[in-house]
Amino acid sequence: MSDPILTIRNVESFYGPIMAIRGVSLDVIPGQIVSILGANGAGKTTLLKTISGVMDPEKGKITFDGDDIQGSEPHKIVLKGIVHVPEGREVFPLLTVDENLSLGAFTSNDKGQIDHDRDLVFSYFPILKERRTQEAGTLSGGQQQMLAIGRGLMANPRIMLLDEPSLGLSPMLVQEIFDILKRLNDEQNMTMMLVEQNANAALELAHHGYVMEVGRIVMDDAADVLIKTEDIQNFYLGIQDEGARENRRWKRKKTWR
Amino acid sequence: MDNAQLLISGLANGCVYGLIALGFVLIYKATEAVNFAQGDFMMLGAFVSIGLTNTEYMGLPFWLALPISLGIMGALGYLLDRLIIRRLFGESQTAVVILTIALGFVIRFAAGLIWGHEPQTLQNPLAGKEVRFGGLVLGMEDVAVIVVTVLLTWGLYVFFSRTKLGLAMQGASQNQLAAYYMGIPVKRVQGFIWALAGVVAGIAGILFAAKGTVDPTTGLLGIKAFAAAVIGGFGSLPGALAGGLIVGVIEPFASRYIAAGYSQIAPYALLLAVLIFCPNGLFSQVLVKKV
Numbered sequence: 001m002s003d004p005i006l007t008i009r010n011v012e013s014f015y016g017p018i019m020a021i022r023g024v025s026l027d028v029i030p031g032q033i034v035s036i037l038g039a040n041g042a043g044k045t046t047l048l049k050t051i052s053g054v055m056d057p058e059k060g061k062i063t064f065d066g067d068d069i070q071g072s073e074p075h076k077i078v079l080k081g082i083v084h085v086p087e088g089r090e091v092f093p094l095l096t097v098d099e100n101l102s103l104g105a106f107t108s109n110d111k112g113q114i115d116h117d118r119d120l121v122f123s124y125f126p127i128l129k130e131r132r133t134q135e136a137g138t139l140s141g142g143q144q145q146m147l148a149i150g151r152g153l154m155a156n157p158r159i160m161l162l163d164e165p166s167l168g169l170s171p172m173l174v175q176e177i178f179d180i181l182k183r184l185n186d187e188q189n190m191t192m193m194l195v196e197q198n199a200n201a202a203l204e205l206a207h208h209g210y211v212m213e214v215g216r217i218v219m220d221d222a223a224d225v226l227i228k229t230e231d232i233q234n235f236y237l238g239i240q241d242e243g244a245r246e247n248r249r250w251k252r253k254k255t256w257r
Numbered sequence: 258m259d260n261a262q263l264l265i266s267g268l269a270n271g272c273v274y275g276l277i278a279l280g281f282v283l284i285y286k287a288t289e290a291v292n293f294a295q296g297d298f299m300m301l302g303a304f305v306s307i308g309l310t311n312t313e314y315m316g317l318p319f320w321l322a323l324p325i326s327l328g329i330m331g332a333l334g335y336l337l338d339r340l341i342i343r344r345l346f347g348e349s350q351t352a353v354v355i356l357t358i359a360l361g362f363v364i365r366f367a368a369g370l371i372w373g374h375e376p377q378t379l380q381n382p383l384a385g386k387e388v389r390f391g392g393l394v395l396g397m398e399d400v401a402v403i404v405v406t407v408l409l410t411w412g413l414y415v416f417f418s419r420t421k422l423g424l425a426m427q428g429a430s431q432n433q434l435a436a437y438y439m440g441i442p443v444k445r446v447q448g449f450i451w452a453l454a455g456v457v458a459g460i461a462g463i464l465f466a467a468k469g470t471v472d473p474t475t476g477l478l479g480i481k482a483f484a485a486a487v488i489g490g491f492g493s494l495p496g497a498l499a500g501g502l503i504v505g506v507i508e509p510f511a512s513r514y515i516a517a518g519y520s521q522i523a524p525y526a527l528l529l530a531v532l533i534f535c536p537n538g539l540f541s542q543v544l545v546k547k548v
Contacts, residue, residue, distance in 0.1 A: 073442070
């Protein structure tokens with residue numbers, strides 16, 4: 001196994017007085033997909049924001065490709081090759097699909113590379129090519145998610161941080177998007193760090209999984225081992241009582257079969 | 258023929274309002290703050306150009322003073338953001354509003370101290386010249402104001418829609434967080450916007466001082482420009498210009514056809530009507546985020 005491209009050691013981040021991450025450590029191996037599972041408020045999004053520089057950690061070390069990057073400005077982190085595809089799409093609503101993609105490549109000046117990346121995005125998301133002159137705010141939710149991922153690809157990243165790409169999408173669309181993520185990993189050898197509540201979909205895609213709960217990592221193992229753990233459902237939903245458990249079994253069938 | 262004459266002078270006035278409104282909208286779009294000192298910025302731009310050009314002050318050649326005053330106004334806009342506004346990052350918008358209102362007072366008094374309170378006009382090569390067009394007699398300054406405004410608006414349009422920096426500015430105003438994620442240095446972009454707003458105010462000031470007189474209280478017509486920006490739909494650049502033109506054209510017609518005491522309220526009556534019947538303004542860009 002090769003050395004990790006991204007290592008996180010004992011990182012602590014705060015929202016004002018509230019400690020959102022309480023000492024997280026993890027590794028991402030190049031070419032692999034790492035999934036982070038956890039309920040709402042577990043600190044998953046905060047962890048990604050801390051890596052991408054939108055939030056600064058109070059303590060700890062983040063190393064990317066041998067360089068310490070904790071506390072850097074977001075645009076310097078993008079230049080290093082880390083791109084963050086945020087939760088809830090966050091496209092530029094009044095710009096066209098094409099203009100959104102151009103802004104994804106903001107840090108690059110290499111026109112040939114940008115054109116190449118744009119073709120790559122259109123080959124994975126042909127619908128974006130059809131809609132390239134349409135304003136992004138008028139796309140459907142699934143198309144906006146595709147645009148957000150494609151916009152991330154335009155930065156020609158070495159690692160993508162994906163925050164809940166399944167949020168608010170139908171099971172069919174989730175499947176479609178996760179298939180594309182798998183192809184990106186297989187064909188482009190794209191390294192990914194994926195934050196998800198949809199544990200089954202995320203673990204099927206990932207090589208390695210971490211489970212977060214109230215700001216800490218409570219479990220970590222190879223994804224195919226983790227997926228067989230009976231407790232995993234409790235961890236990712238964060239609900240223990242019997243009634244909710246029934247509810248969840250019903251949901252599971254509906255979502256993954 | 259009378260009406261055509263009124264229309265042209267209204268359009269020329271409206272262009273100045275439109276340029277100030279453009280400054281309001283630029284800053285509002287990029288930073289979600291309203292710079293209530295924008296009108297005073299315009300007045301300051303006028304006095305800076307007068308101070309550089311007029312013979313009783315420095316007496317530089319007009320075409321040399323022009324770029325220098327625009328440079329000074331841009332630098333002032335940039336420094337204002339860099340030294341003051343940026344420190345309020347994360348504070349409530351009220352803080353910025355009050356700060357810019359206070360800044361307006363400071364600029365007014367400073368201008369009064371430096372250049373005095375007498376109305377002054379910019380000595381310029383177009384002064385007093387006339388264009389005859391059909392039966393119309395147009396002041397050369399009025400024509401210049403309209404031409405410059407059209408060119409500037411076109412230039413800004415091209416800048417925002419065609420260049421990378423312009424696109425990044427649009428992106429940063431539409432979704433600041435996403436702009437950070439894309440590696441756009443949002444704070445630097447905002448500094449650039451303040452500088453641009455300073456330059457636009459400078460251009461408006463020069464045009465205004467060339468076609469009429471300015472004194473330190475001239476900046477108060479920023480309130481009319483604010484009304485223009487709201488009529489056009491705060492947040493839309495073409496809307497701001499159109500709002501300015503509407504206000505500018507209404508004024509001379511109102512004073513011609515409505516009793517003197519009432520004509521002054523015409524722009525504000527229009528503002529009220531727009532807010533009641535079309536609360537987002539005439540040219541709003543509002544999109545509801547899809548989940």
